[in-house]
Each structure stands twice: as C-alpha cells, then as structure tokens.
C-alpha cells in the first residue's frame with residue numbers, strides 16, 4: 001500500500017519520458033544539500049523534496065524571524081523564534097513522507113565546510129553573504145561536489161552552476177578575491193522583493209533536477225542574470241582564467257581560507273581588501289619583516305616579496321613613498337606594531353597585512 | 364559616434380535610475396565608459412569592484428568598444 005502511494009505521488013512527473021522510472025530512481029538515490037534555509041532555500045527545498053530527492057540536507061544555524069516571512073514561505077507565523085532547520089524539516093516531512101531529511105543546525109566555517117559537503121552529491125548555495133558563498137564554493141571545488149549558487153538583490157538575481165571539471169570557469173576566475181561587504185548592500189540594508197528569491201531558489205531546484213536527471217540545457221560556464229523590472233534575462237558567458245588563484249595553472253589557494261582576521265590598527269588590510277593575493281601582480285610592495293630563518297622556511301612564492309627584517313629600522317623608516325608598501329609577518333602582530341610606529345613617523349604610504357601569513361592560509 | 368547599449372544591475376541600476384539606456388559616446392573602452400557614467404550619475408562603486416560583459420561575454424575592462432555593442436556592468440551581489 002505504501003509503495004503504491006509513492007508511485008502515485010510522483011506519477012505526474014514520472015510520465016515525462018525524460019524522467020520515467022529510471023529518473024525517479026535516480027532522484028531517490030540522490031543526496032542533495034541546501035545551505036541556507038532562507039529566501040532562496042525555502043522554494044529550493046520545497047521543490048526538491050516534492051520531486052523526491054531521496055536524501056535532502058538542510059544547513060542553517062539561524063532562527064525564524066518575523067521579517068523573514070515575506071519571502072521565506074516554508075515558515076508559519078507560529079514558527080518565529082524556532083530554528084529554521086527544524087521548522088523546515090517538519091514542514092517538508094509532512095509534505096513528502098517518502099524522503100529522508102537531514103538537518104545541520106550549524107553555521108559553516110573553514111573547519112566544517114569540506115566535511116559537510118563531501119557527504120552529498122550536489123550542493124545548493126542559498127546563503128546571503130560573500131564569506132559563505134566563497135567558503136562553500138571553495139569547499140565544493142576541493143571536494144569536487146557540483147554547486148548551484150544563486151544571489152539576489154532587490155529586483156534582481158544571479159545564478160551559476162559549477163561542476164568543477166577541467167576547462168570550466170570557477171567563481172574565483174571572475175572574482176579572484178572576495179568582495180568586501182561594504183561594496184554592495186545585503187537584503188537587510190537594500191531590501192528585496194519576496195518573489196525574487198522565490199524565482200531564483202526555484203531556478204536552483206530546476207537546475208538541480210536537470211543535473212540529477214541529466215537533462216539537456218544545463219547551465220555551464222555562464223552567469224544567468226535576471227532583472228524583474230526590465231524582464232531582462234541575460235546569459236553571460238565566462239571563460240576559465242589560467243591565472244585563477246584557485247583553479248588556474250599555478251594555484252595559490254590550497255585549502256579553505258580561515259575567517260577574515262580583525263583589523264586593529266589604521267592601515268592594516270585584510271587579505272580580502274588587497275587588490276591581488278599575488279605579490280607580483282599587486283600594486284603594493286610586499287615586504288617580509290620576519291627573520292631570515294623564518295623566511296627560509298616559507299613556500300616558494302615568498303621569493304617574489306622583499307625582505308627587510310624588523311631589526312633593520314633604518315631601511316624601514318626610509319621606505320620610498322613612490323609605491324605603497326605592505327608589511328607582513330607570521331601572525332600580524334609585529335607588522336601591526338611596526339605599522340603604528342611608521343605611521344607615527346609620518347609614513348602614510350605604509351600598510352600591514354592583518355593576520356599575517358596565517359590569514360593567507362596554506363598558500 | 365558609436366552607439367552603445369548599457370544595462371545596469373543592482374546598485375548601479377539604483378544610482379543610474381534606469382535598467383537600460385542607449386548612448387552615443389566616443390570613449391574607447393569599457394573602463395572609459397564607466398568613468399563617463401560615473402561622472403554623470405555619481406556612481407559610487409569603484410571600477411575595481413565591477414565586472415563587465417560585452418555582448419554577453421565577460422571581458423577585461425580594457426576591451427575596446429564598437430558600434431552596436433551591449434555593455435553590462437555587474438557589481439557583486441550576495442543576497443539570499
């Protein structure tokens with residue numbers, strides 16, 4: 001009896017020749033993780049659950065807020081204050097009892113992201129900030145788990161699919177370093193019309209089903225850009241960048257980057273505030289102030305930086321003003337102190353790498 | 364003078380006050396075009412925070428413009 005009900009549940013999509021019995025079995029065998037159970041995540045989860053994705057993961061550490069409800073349609077008024085993963089799982093289980101829901105009530109970080117994504121076949125990034133998006137993208141890149149990413153802003157949305165196969169462009173081919181949050185508004189600051197994440201989250205689910213069912217017309221090497229106010233739907237083609245710091249010929253990022261270090265002193269710059277993570281391409285003179293012994297133990301790329309040890313105060317105080325200088329040490333302690341004294345001596349063109357080499361991680 | 368179609372997204376759309384416009388311009392590259400628009404509309408985003416696509420292909424900001432080109436400036440977007 002229960003098996004018959006399941007047959008009937010999916011009957012309207014199973015009669016599609018492109019789905020059929022085999023496709024429905026593929027969906028049931030699939031493990032899909034949706035990160036972020038908000039405006040994008042709600043419709044994505046609803047449709048993936050209803051389509052019969054066998055194992056559906058939901059990852060979110062937040063609770064439902066009243067200001068979420070205009071766009072996060074999985075939640076009821078009474079859910080305000082409840083953890084999103086719990087409210088969402090309850091609603092989805094009630095809608096489809098034939099699937100398994102796995103809840104991850106946690107926020108992602110460099111410590112858990114790779115482990116989480118690697119137990120799924122496909123990830124949907126439905127988060128709302130750059131650090132999560134870059135973290136998830138890099139985690140999926142290293143674990144070779146396909147990723148469907150979307151972002152929204154007011155009346156617009158963007159969507160990208162990354163399969164991480166050779167010859168394919170990645171997120172960092174376009175944005176080699178993470179944009180700072182201040183160069184664009186969030187939903188909280190800039191506002192968003194509820195249907196926009198509704199449309200984009202649904203589109204993510206559609207791309208997910210196309211990928212799982214191996215249907216034609218899958219997104220590849222392009223950005224889908226939707227503007228509701230002009231009804232423009234653009235497909236912007238992207239080529240891989242051989243100098244990409246992640247997937248290029250000489251990658252500089254070898255593992256997930258830790259959270260951005262705090263800036264404590266004026267003139268300290270976080271890695272994401274630099275124009276380039278490559279000293280050769282940077283507009284700054286990268287100056288290593290560590291000892292010769294520390295420097296000797298560094299990776300090869302250090303050869304592209306200058307060495308003026310901290311003891312050589314005369315040389316440091318005489319740094320020519322023609323080009324901005326970026327001081328760095330191992331953890332950012334010494335460079336911050338030196339920065340303070342040099343700035344006090346009137347050297348306004350000197351900066352320091354916040355968090356030091358550790359912040360650049362295992363480059 | 365060459366005629367260029369420009370499409371605005373996100374913060375740029377807000378500041379330009381429209382989604383699309385056509386303009387005749389003598390500028391040589393996408394970067395120069397952006398500076399012209401920046402001066403006219405007071406666009407706040409620095410050019411280094413933007414990507415540009417010409418005729419639906421992402422390309423360097425230095426790419427020369429040709430009559431009839433459609434130029435899209437894309438700021439980073441992260442909302443969800």
Ligand SMILES: [Zn+2]
Nearest residue numbers: 170173244247
């Ligand atoms: Zn890349």
